[in-house]
Amino acid sequence: EVDLEERLRELDLRSDSDVPDVPPPTDSTPEILKKALSGLSARWKNWWIRGILTLAMISGFFLIIYLGSFMLMLLVLSIQVKCYHEIITIGYRVYHSYDLPWFRSLSWYFLLCVNYFFYGETVADYFATFVQRREQLQFLIRYHRFISFALYLTGFCMFVLSLVKKHYRLQFYMFAWTHVTLLITVTQSHLVIQNLFEGMIWFLVPISSVICNDIAAYIFGFFFGRTPLIKLSPKKTWEGFIGGFFSTVVFGFIFSYFLAQHQYFVCPVEYNSETNRFVTECEPSELFQMKKYSVPPLLQPVLGWETVNMYPFQMHSFALSTFASLIGPFGGFFASGFKRAFKIKDFADTIPGHGGIMDRFDCQYLMATFVHVYITSFIRGPNPSKLLKQLLILQPEQQLSVYKTLKSHLVEKGILQPSLRG
């Protein structure tokens, strides 16, 4: 009987109630807030703390946007590292894995390898001219696949050599945990950065839509909420869900209208090698030029107009907001299920009243991937700078034959005037 118990415990088949609770996070609300709100009841106090922190985060967000693309990239990178850290720490606590040899170092090492791989694949294309000038960087970028694979293999072999007889299972669990976390956090953060380079509007509108949906659903639920939405998150209600959906669509529509007017948001981010800075200057693409749309006859009596001036991008914003309101919450439900499965209240206690960084960003992950897939499928074709980079590393004869093919194609389409000498 004892043997069976032992074996079941080894296989981690204890019932959920046996799992020790992770100790509740300490209250990290700053002293000043506590004093200011000491008079109110606990419910209103919580509401105020959440409200103030929300405003603080949104202001921080606007500040970073003002500071430019480079700061945004750094911010995304820091968030990625912090989310990774939070999830790995939970894994440690759940499995009491502090004493596993090498494991912390290996987790951070793998994070580094995967980041290097992704940066080599994508970001280096944008910095092509910068990289061309420096010999060492050129080497790192040209062979980055091989180097990152070799680094990853080293980590893999270290893992195999570090397997300790008593802890095989735990070590495999943590290895898998690390890899799934990498898959989630690192790939998404790179997709976010790629969206950013497409144009800051592709970064701002999705994130704002998700935040708006969060807040609007909370407010609608607060005032009108009656019907529970899903067992996983008892605080969510259908009224909040639907109210949030409509508010987010309207918000996205209006917000895109304002952003589409400024070149700063609309143009692809480019790296200017002369000034060594990012510039966003271009001829706005047709997505961001006002067009007249006829209002469908159904809506004409309602609105009283026959045509309306809109940016085509606002149509796309419908798709983005719809996704943010309908599918984005599933990311939140997934995170809620995860927290219940491992009996934690929040991912961490970094932000008072809100929990950890992951708690704020759980809905954003699906959004980032969706925006990226949307852009590559419907908005633009392959990335021109990446194509150029690949052309430049072909063999000379191949380049010549490609050149000839391209030229005949362009002349055929009338894009290029046939040369007089030709």
Added chain:
Amino acid sequence: QESESENRLDGETASDSESRSEFGGSSAVPTSDDTPEVLNRALSNLSSRWKNWWVRGILTLAMITFFFIIIYLGPMVLMTIVMCVQIKCFHEIITIGYNVYHSYDLPWFRTLSWYFLLCVNYFFYGETVTDYFFTLVQREEPLRILSKYHRFISFALYLTGFCMFVLSLVKKHYRLQFYMFGWTHVTLLIVVTQSHLIIHNLFEGMIWFIVPISCVICNDIMAYMFGFFFGRTPLIKLSPKKTWEGFIGGFFSTVLFGWLLSYVMSGYRCFTCPVEFNNDTNSFTVDCEPSELFQLQEYNIPLVLQSVVDWKTVRMYPFQIHSIALSTFASLIGPFGGFFASGFKRAFKIKDFANTIPGHGGIMDRFDCQYLMATFVNVYIASFIRGPNPSKLIQQFLTLRPDQQLHIFNTLKAHLVDRGILGSLEDA
């Protein structure tokens, strides 16, 4: 008790089923002896050790013969085989997860696992393989849409599966369900990505598919032989049967074997040419001008070896130099894939991944060393052998906007003029 059970894991053969009872209900895969009757009768007189040796030997020969037949049948059959192996490996690993977690009753889970496998395969096929079938895909309207919007469609399909997973979470089984979700994804990451890299390598030229796989198989067999005859010093605690003598002997034999095999194969176009899909005949063709990798060249032997070998120069294919890199990887790093799988089996207290192949275990047992190899070959090719595929680049170019096309054209032109490949006044 732990060490005792480990000894049993190592020493026993598939036909000894008495030791199974020790593990009771928590053992993952109960192995039954499914050696065919014919073999059983033929070998009934030998002792169990030799019997095991013969069973393994015969099955090894059978698998290698099968491998040759498949190669003979051509790329299409090879691709199909790779797909089948991928599905079988996925099935084996998922079944282990089920057995370990007694998860048969989790709602939806089997369906969801297979569904995710389908989505990820569709995504990868859309990313890579359709480039090779470009003209075929362009002709058929439904295929064209499936290919052009494949990212969006596969993402939508994946999301559907994701939402189904979230909706299927049951209060009592949260933890189990998340475990199985994680298990499925890690399995997909390992199995599906590698099988697609193998197909990539195959399209590069069948030699890039055959030589790595043969080197891994050769290393397996040679290390076993050397260990059998000369083995004394244990190599690693994880796999007590491996020895340093086997490891080193296997390394040298594999390098030699790879060298000879590449020499033989580089002479034939059907192995060295990239596989192309011929739109007119609707079949695969391997016909081309062999690249300089596969043309005999004179190499000077370093002075050190001249006295030994007694030649001043030697004629080799450049590919043989690359084969040294491939064989070295197969012998030195490939075994780590095997150690990883051994650790995995010990962690979850299973002897083999399955019992598909008598004497050898499951498909995964045979392929555990191949996975790292496939990724390495792909990275090696992409980094050192070839750049991007020119025809693919042209296709991508054609989908750009006119102003982008013009910009790229002008930059390319400036680059070519810069390098002197194109005269500045000449417009070819």
